[in-house]
Amino acid sequence: MSLLSHYEILGIDSDATESDIKRAYKEKLLAIHPDKIKNNAKAKANTNENITGNENKSPISVNHIQDAYKILVDSKSRQQYDKELEEQFKKMGFFNNGDGVEEISLDEFEWNEKNEYRLNCPRCKQVDGFEFDEDALEEYGYQKRDSCEYLMMIQCNSCSLWIKVAYEMV
Missing domain, CATH: 1.10.287.110 (DnaJ domain)
Incomplete structure (x- = not known):
């Protein structure tokens, strides 16, 4: 493929x-x-x-x-x-919908020297349970209706928790 x-x-x-x-x-x-x-x-x-x-x-x-x-x-x-x-x-680990899933601002993620966003999982407490780069935001994100805000679904790499990452494209 x-x-x-x-x-x-x-x-x-x-x-x-x-x-x-x-x-x-x-x-x-x-x-x-x-x-x-x-x-x-x-x-x-x-x-x-x-x-x-x-x-x-x-x-x-x-x-x-x-x-x-x-x-x-x-x-x-x-x-x-x-x-x-x-x-x-x-x-x-990327999915483009998810009504009812917790929405977390991209501002809450840490940015590291590898140009990745990281966040510890609030459920299982896995360090860097959520991690992705800017390419993932561009490729898997979608724009909210009637808004300049974008969303991307991502799953913790250790447990089954899914979150929506909210961000704006510059």
């Missing part, structure tokens, strides 16, 4: 419409088409960034783009894919 989700491959949000998916699919294919790149210096210069969103990641192939499109454009396969993605997030 790719390190990038199908949504990331196409450069779209998980709530993208069918027309958004089709548009992104066409744009991504054109961005890596050899004939289109050869004649367009600007497209060639931006190819890696446009395709991966990050120059450090390996380039995405036509097959990756086609697979992502095939899954996301079909509503049944997209639902199944979203369920599988959700399960992966759960196994990793």
